[in-house]
Amino acid sequence: MDAARLNWLTAAETARLIADGALSSEEHVRACLARIEQTEPTVQAWAHLDPDSALEQARDADQRRMRGAPGGPLHGVAVGVKDIIDVRGLPTEDGTVLHAGRLPRHDATVVSRLRAAGAVILGKTVTTELASYAPGRTRNPHNPEHTPGGSSSGSAAAVAAGQVPVALGSQTNGSIIRPASFCGVYGFKPSFGMVPRGGVLRLSRALDHLGVLARSLADLALVTECIAGYDDDDPDTQPPRARPPLSAVLAQEPPMPPRLALVRTPFWQRLDADARGAFDELAESLGGHAEPVDLPDSAARAIDWHRTIFEADLAASFELEYERGADKLSASLRGQIERGRQVTAVDYQKALARREIVDEGFEELFAGFDAIVTPATLGTAPKGLAATGEPLLATLWTYCGLPATSLPLAHGENGLPLGIQLVGARGDDARLLRTARWLCAALAAPA
Amino acid sequence: MDAARLNWLTAAETARLIADGALSSEEHVRACLARIEQTEPTVQAWAHLDPDSALEQARDADQRRMRGAPGGPLHGVAVGVKDIIDVRGLPTEDGTVLHAGRLPRHDATVVSRLRAAGAVILGKTVTTELASYAPGRTRNPHNPEHTPGGSSSGSAAAVAAGQVPVALGSQTNGSIIRPASFCGVYGFKPSFGMVPRGGVLRLSRALDHLGVLARSLADLALVTECIAGYDDDDPDTQPPRARPPLSAVLAQEPPMPPRLALVRTPFWQRLDADARGAFDELAESLGGHAEPVDLPDSAARAIDWHRTIFEADLAASFELEYERGADKLSASLRGQIERGRQVTAVDYQKALARREIVDEGFEELFAGFDAIVTPATLGTAPKGLAATGEPLLATLWTYCGLPATSLPLAHGENGLPLGIQLVGARGDDARLLRTARWLCAALAAPA
Numbered sequence: 001m002d003a004a005r006l007n008w009l010t011a012a013e014t015a016r017l018i019a020d021g022a023l024s025s026e027e028h029v030r031a032c033l034a035r036i037e038q039t040e041p042t043v044q045a046w047a048h049l050d051p052d053s054a055l056e057q058a059r060d061a062d063q064r065r066m067r068g069a070p071g072g073p074l075h076g077v078a079v080g081v082k083d084i085i086d087v088r089g090l091p092t093e094d095g096t097v098l099h100a101g102r103l104p105r106h107d108a109t110v111v112s113r114l115r116a117a118g119a120v121i122l123g124k125t126v127t128t129e130l131a132s133y134a135p136g137r138t139r140n141p142h143n144p145e146h147t148p149g150g151s152s153s154g155s156a157a158a159v160a161a162g163q164v165p166v167a168l169g170s171q172t173n174g175s176i177i178r179p180a181s182f183c184g185v186y187g188f189k190p191s192f193g194m195v196p197r198g199g200v201l202r203l204s205r206a207l208d209h210l211g212v213l214a215r216s217l218a219d220l221a222l223v224t225e226c227i228a229g230y231d232d233d234d235p236d237t238q239p240p241r242a243r244p245p246l247s248a249v250l251a252q253e254p255p256m257p258p259r260l261a262l263v264r265t266p267f268w269q270r271l272d273a274d275a276r277g278a279f280d281e282l283a284e285s286l287g288g289h290a291e292p293v294d295l296p297d298s299a300a301r302a303i304d305w306h307r308t309i310f311e312a313d314l315a316a317s318f319e320l321e322y323e324r325g326a327d328k329l330s331a332s333l334r335g336q337i338e339r340g341r342q343v344t345a346v347d348y349q350k351a352l353a354r355r356e357i358v359d360e361g362f363e364e365l366f367a368g369f370d371a372i373v374t375p376a377t378l379g380t381a382p383k384g385l386a387a388t389g390e391p392l393l394a395t396l397w398t399y400c401g402l403p404a405t406s407l408p409l410a411h412g413e414n415g416l417p418l419g420i421q422l423v424g425a426r427g428d429d430a431r432l433l434r435t436a437r438w439l440c441a442a443l444a445a446p447a
Numbered sequence: 448m449d450a451a452r453l454n455w456l457t458a459a460e461t462a463r464l465i466a467d468g469a470l471s472s473e474e475h476v477r478a479c480l481a482r483i484e485q486t487e488p489t490v491q492a493w494a495h496l497d498p499d500s501a502l503e504q505a506r507d508a509d510q511r512r513m514r515g516a517p518g519g520p521l522h523g524v525a526v527g528v529k530d531i532i533d534v535r536g537l538p539t540e541d542g543t544v545l546h547a548g549r550l551p552r553h554d555a556t557v558v559s560r561l562r563a564a565g566a567v568i569l570g571k572t573v574t575t576e577l578a579s580y581a582p583g584r585t586r587n588p589h590n591p592e593h594t595p596g597g598s599s600s601g602s603a604a605a606v607a608a609g610q611v612p613v614a615l616g617s618q619t620n621g622s623i624i625r626p627a628s629f630c631g632v633y634g635f636k637p638s639f640g641m642v643p644r645g646g647v648l649r650l651s652r653a654l655d656h657l658g659v660l661a662r663s664l665a666d667l668a669l670v671t672e673c674i675a676g677y678d679d680d681d682p683d684t685q686p687p688r689a690r691p692p693l694s695a696v697l698a699q700e701p702p703m704p705p706r707l708a709l710v711r712t713p714f715w716q717r718l719d720a721d722a723r724g725a726f727d728e729l730a731e732s733l734g735g736h737a738e739p740v741d742l743p744d745s746a747a748r749a750i751d752w753h754r755t756i757f758e759a760d761l762a763a764s765f766e767l768e769y770e771r772g773a774d775k776l777s778a779s780l781r782g783q784i785e786r787g788r789q790v791t792a793v794d795y796q797k798a799l800a801r802r803e804i805v806d807e808g809f810e811e812l813f814a815g816f817d818a819i820v821t822p823a824t825l826g827t828a829p830k831g832l833a834a835t836g837e838p839l840l841a842t843l844w845t846y847c848g849l850p851a852t853s854l855p856l857a858h859g860e861n862g863l864p865l866g867i868q869l870v871g872a873r874g875d876d877a878r879l880l881r882t883a884r885w886l887c888a889a890l891a892a893p894a
Contacts, residue, residue: 315792345791345792346766353763
């Protein structure tokens with residue numbers, strides 16, 4: 001194996017080579033660290049990196065393997081963790097000076113589960129301010145003058161730059177789908193309640209999702225499988241009979257060719273020419289497998305209901321930060337919090353209750369379709385680092401808790417990547433990933 | 448069996464006699480109907496009664512038994528259902544003229560489960576206005592000049608008057624515990640999330656509980672077992688491994704004598720002399736089995752947090768009623784709704800979030816004690832029918848979702864009944880009932 005390219009292996013490939021003894025975890029982690037050293041001055045994806053600790057975890061993994069201890073599905077594989085997710089012994093500063101120096105004493109549930117699967121926690125990736133809109137310092141690896149998107153900026157950029165095969169992100173509005181689209185990687189926001197959020201900065205109990213950024217669909221399935229499932233600390237997770245068999249279903253052929261709903265969204269006029277062209281081209285190449293579907297009017301209004309919940313929850317979650325350090329918050333977050341303080345409990349509950357009604361509409365839609373195909377972002381990553389771009393096209397699916405994935409299937413005229421978003425029925429994450437694989441294959445080799 | 452006393456049998460006794468062929472369901476239901484005919488002019492416990500339908504269900508049950516069909520645990524047993532719980536074919540009018548003539552097309556989940564257990568739905572029992580504070584027409588069977596308590600007024604009175612062995616009630620503040628105490632019956636509000644609420648008038652998703660009124664602890668266990676357990680339609684229920692084995696645990700001796708925490712509550716000064724005397728007498732007779740425990744200050748403040756959630760939820764739940772028919776609502780409910788409309792989303796969420804903190808305090812307490820013993824009401828049923836009495840002593844346990852039961856163990860100087868409340872650890876409903884049985888036995892035969 002060419003050491004200079006080890007960093008580009010996927011997590012699944014890396015895990016297999018390590019399990020076979022063809023690669024050590026230490027070699028793998030050294031390749032990641034070397035790539036970080038080379039690219040980090042430009043990309044700036046990492047908030048906290050402790051190479052010594054990462055190498056120590058890697059050597060531990062190698063020794064355990066050599067002693068014949070059974071290895072987990074991520075044995076020896078490096079993972080990046082968004083800096084709103086607690087990792088014991090590493091700072092978790094949430095992208096704000098107000099939490100500077102915060103050193104968690106416990107791993108978040110998902111980090112414990114990654115460790116139990118054998119993963120090496122490489123470090124903490126840059127988040128926007130409190131996982132909201134004000135950017136961190138990360139740049140887009142495809143062009144450092146452009147935003148990587150946010151709020152999972154560092155996770156998407158690190159994976160795109162080949163610094164780490166996979167990283168955890170989170171999404172309360174468009175924080176996985178948008179950076180995945182802008183950075184040209186695979187992003188996955190599983191169904192609401194699929195991944196437990198204990199030990200993670202809370203923005204909104206009703207809207208927060210954890211998810212994964214990766215360079216392959218197989219890696220999305222592999223990592224999600226390791227972190228998903230009921231946990232006592234997250235009342236929105238439900239005890240499942242077993243972990244969702246994402247990898248196994250992903251490896252299956254669909255029993256019949258999927259039926260796809262092409263959804264231009266009520267915001268089609270706001271898409272730029274690149275995004276519209278890419279979507280129409282995709283629609284054409286899907287031929288009879290896809291059918292245009294209009295969303296009901298409530299879909300556009302869901303953006304307002306999402307905002308009501310989001311801003312009220314930001315006001316409640318960051319009340320202390322606002323009261324003690326409003327001057328250290330960005331103007332945009334201050335504005336959100338101040339609007340959120342005005343929301344009444346009745347309007348808040350209405351915004352929550354309407355979700356059930358919108359959900360029912362989607363249940364009907366998914367009786368006829370395997371997935372919705374829809375743009376992931378309004379266009380490619382905007383130029384400039386003062387903002388992270390518009391989350392609009394991810395909002396509805398976040399509001400409803402539907403599983404969504406961004407697939408790096410298109411490019412703009414400027415050569416920057418552009419994601420295609422696939423959305424599935426709530427709880428049917430495995431079928432969504434299987435449909436995504438079918439779609440990627442169909443586009444690579446059109447019939 | 449003396450036909451004139453059949454109506455006083457418990458549900459468990461009735462079910463056993465029916466299963467043995469010593470009693471028919473029709474005889475049992477006729478005995479209930481006869482008792483209703485005799486006492487209803489005074490008690491007025493029923494909102495809707497359909498004797499023909501009840502007798503038809505009873506004859507069906509008898510025929511099924513004679514054909515050798517396997518019978519459920521309530522085979523042939525009459526049950527009363529509070530008039531906020533949907534029963535197909537019977538009006539469900541929620542105690543308000545605004546819902547007059549409302550005829551549900553589906554049974555509530557708990558009613559389906561009662562039918563599956565073989566029960567005969569005898570009729571709908573009177574509720575206060577929208578299960579809130581404004582009284583219905585029911586009177587206390589022990590003295591018709593006194594309130595039966597509310598909001599499950601008809602269920603408690605019907606059971607106390609020997610009109611039906613068991614009835615379903617609901618509690619959002621003190622609506623099972625208070626009428627149970629005032630009417631001298633056993634009342635049980637299981638843990639939050641134990642009994643699914645599909646098809647039941649919603650006051651507050653966070654606070655609404657369904658429960659049971661009965662004339663024995665065994666009946667509380669028997670009926671709760673039939674209606675408890677996960678249901679898709681209620682997101683606050685959790686898939687259990689199996690139904691809670693309440694009856695089986697109730698029948699066990701505790702492995703060691705229970706340790707009881709005597710909680711006078713922060714409201715001790717508001718109790719009347721009867722209630723204080725009864726509680727102190729109980730405390731004395733429990734001797735070394737019980738130990739006085741002071742609640743933290745947050746317990747008193749929980750009353751305010753409960754009110755914040757309750758009023759905001761009433762405002763959201765009854766928005767249509769308020770907008771279309773405020774003049775047909777009671778002044779007290781209008782006041783609650785109007786205060787609820789002023790609650791901000793931030794204060795609402797804080798009131799919800801503080802519950803987790805109070806809960807943690809109770810988890811510590813229940814590490815050292817099997818149950819809390821505490822007064823159920825400030826005294827016996829107040830005179831007059833214009834109000835249903837003060838729910839204060841039930842509020843904290845409702846807010847925290849802890850299982851609570853009122854035991855008819857005391858009386859006031861006026862001869863009216865007075866309940867003793869036992870509260871258990873959340874989710875440990877079986878232990879609570881077993882402890883209650885121990886307590887009743889210990890008081891009947893002091894060592």
